[in-house]
Amino acid sequence: MKKNIPLKIIIYVFIAILMVIYLFPLFYAFNTSIRTKLEYMSNPTAIAKSFHWENYVQAFKKANLSAYIGNSVFYTVVCTTTSILMAIFLAFPISRNYLKFGPVLLGLFMIGMFLPDGTIPQFQILLKLGLYNTRLGYMIGGGGTPLLMFYVYIKGIPKEFDEAASLDGCGYFRYIFKILIPLMKPAVASMAIVTAISVWNDIIRAIIYLSNKELYPITRGLYVFQGQYQVDMTQQMAALIMVASPIIILYIFLQRYIVDGIVAGAVKS
Amino acid sequence: MQQQLAKSAFPKWALVLGVLPAVFLQVTMGLIPSITTFILSFTDISGVAGVPWKFIGLDNYKEFFFQQSSRDLITVLKNTVIFCVGVTVIQNVIALFISLALNSKMVKGRGFFRAVIFLPVVLGVLVTSLVWLNTLNPLEGPVAKFIALFGLSSGFFTSTNSALACVIFTQVWMAMGYSMVINLAGLQSISNDLYEAAEIDGTTVYQKFKYITLPLLWPTINVNIMLAIIGSLQSFQVILFTTGGRNIATQTLSARVVYYAFNINAGSGIAAMRQGYGATWAMVLFVFIFIATLIYQRAVKRRDELT
Numbered sequence: 001m002k003k004n005i006p007l008k009i010i011i012y013v014f015i016a017i018l019m020v021i022y023l024f025p026l027f028y029a030f031n032t033s034i035r036t037k038l039e040y041m042s043n044p045t046a047i048a049k050s051f052h053w054e055n056y057v058q059a060f061k062k063a064n065l066s067a068y069i070g071n072s073v074f075y076t077v078v079c080t081t082t083s084i085l086m087a088i089f090l091a092f093p094i095s096r097n098y099l100k101f102g103p104v105l106l107g108l109f110m111i112g113m114f115l116p117d118g119t120i121p122q123f124q125i126l127l128k129l130g131l132y133n134t135r136l137g138y139m140i141g142g143g144g145t146p147l148l149m150f151y152v153y154i155k156g157i158p159k160e161f162d163e164a165a166s167l168d169g170c171g172y173f174r175y176i177f178k179i180l181i182p183l184m185k186p187a188v189a190s191m192a193i194v195t196a197i198s199v200w201n202d203i204i205r206a207i208i209y210l211s212n213k214e215l216y217p218i219t220r221g222l223y224v225f226q227g228q229y230q231v232d233m234t235q236q237m238a239a240l241i242m243v244a245s246p247i248i249i250l251y252i253f254l255q256r257y258i259v260d261g262i263v264a265g266a267v268k269s
Numbered sequence: 270m271q272q273q274l275a276k277s278a279f280p281k282w283a284l285v286l287g288v289l290p291a292v293f294l295q296v297t298m299g300l301i302p303s304i305t306t307f308i309l310s311f312t313d314i315s316g317v318a319g320v321p322w323k324f325i326g327l328d329n330y331k332e333f334f335f336q337q338s339s340r341d342l343i344t345v346l347k348n349t350v351i352f353c354v355g356v357t358v359i360q361n362v363i364a365l366f367i368s369l370a371l372n373s374k375m376v377k378g379r380g381f382f383r384a385v386i387f388l389p390v391v392l393g394v395l396v397t398s399l400v401w402l403n404t405l406n407p408l409e410g411p412v413a414k415f416i417a418l419f420g421l422s423s424g425f426f427t428s429t430n431s432a433l434a435c436v437i438f439t440q441v442w443m444a445m446g447y448s449m450v451i452n453l454a455g456l457q458s459i460s461n462d463l464y465e466a467a468e469i470d471g472t473t474v475y476q477k478f479k480y481i482t483l484p485l486l487w488p489t490i491n492v493n494i495m496l497a498i499i500g501s502l503q504s505f506q507v508i509l510f511t512t513g514g515r516n517i518a519t520q521t522l523s524a525r526v527v528y529y530a531f532n533i534n535a536g537s538g539i540a541a542m543r544q545g546y547g548a549t550w551a552m553v554l555f556v557f558i559f560i561a562t563l564i565y566q567r568a569v570k571r572r573d574e575l576t
Binding site for chain 1: 274275277278279280281283284285287288290291292294295296297298299300301302303304305306307309314316318366367370371373375376382384385386387388389390391392393394395396399400401403404406408409410411414442447450451454474499503506510523526527530531533544547548551552554555
């Protein structure tokens, strides 16, 4: 394999450049966040000599993050749980071919991407229902329905389980919760994490639907720094690190599930 | 696909009851709004509750094509095309090289490199945008200082000349991991036997790429390109958070939809949320996406016929 050495060097140089482009901005954001405003103003790019956590405290207060964290956790848990459950109850009969109109239902969920964007009428409907600026209005439609991964996964679970359970007198809903969901653990974990991340990261719906500060999720708190005339970068980056770190920690431990879930979401198109 | 209806082990009413919530939500929050966008594009409806509205025929479309500044319209359409083509081409070409490199057994620590490149996908659009606003700060930001070594300077997101390029770069940076993992999944399904056989025949690296990898990976790349075309035409978030709604130099069709319909970042100048007119922009965007995918499909078909 001697002749491959130049190629190997090219590949490593390529990867090294990529790593700089991907890691440097994150490192720089962290560096900015731990410096005092004065230090930053005198020389923005210098490496921090000592850790100043004051920015975190101030950003925490200024962006009111403590209140928003609770909201974000609430939205994430509720949206993720409901969309996962709805998707499983939808995917099971279609995947098993138990319903005459199953293929129609599948089409109903697949056709969405070939239609115009419905954000504006969706807003109008929620406005008419008086759900603008409410938790419920913000959460409706926030999670999506991750149907396809479950649809495929359930096909791999033998039908004999259904029959055995029903012969033993196990009802449908109990069957789903006690037998099917435990059998689908990897798929449920993947889709739950992916859904949770997308709800946690949502900002557009938060801007469109919420005007009451008490209802803001954490991303909306980060967004308050935006649009101010004199943005205090050190505080903004401190807030950003606080918003991003739960996701980064989750990502480090659950990377496998996250990647699987996102690939499954992509292949559906 | 023609399957016999299976005999259910469970009562039908329970199955239907389980399906209902998802279907109800999909119809009321997904399908009906999508179709209603078309209807609203003929109205002057606003985003404020209780304000009366009426059908105004083709007025919105007339305004779109004839009454707005044609220079602005052309700028927006041009930006939309540049953004879409730029993101699709750059993202897919680089993602192809990345996935080849990070699939190769020559490279140690592949898992770590993949994880790093995929990270922005989970960090989300707001964090991504703010991180790059900070890094590409035109006044004494690190990149500004770096290019100053070569006697260059740039306004990055703030200057008309460079803003669109910066937005494209940020979008590609964010979505690259997505294309990469799809490519890697495709590469892993290519059988190793083919490469081993090729090695016995003494093929070069380039020949292996051209005659084995590329043809077998093509369906995957095709999916990636389609996703990038549709995704880039629909995405406005990076534009919104980096250059805002005021700067026409980076406005695309999808950015204009939210600009008119929700006034995000539009400044305090415009008070009314013109959702009827916004719906008109959404319809134009829809037609645009339709045409773009059609053109792409045609090109692929012609290429397949040639080979």
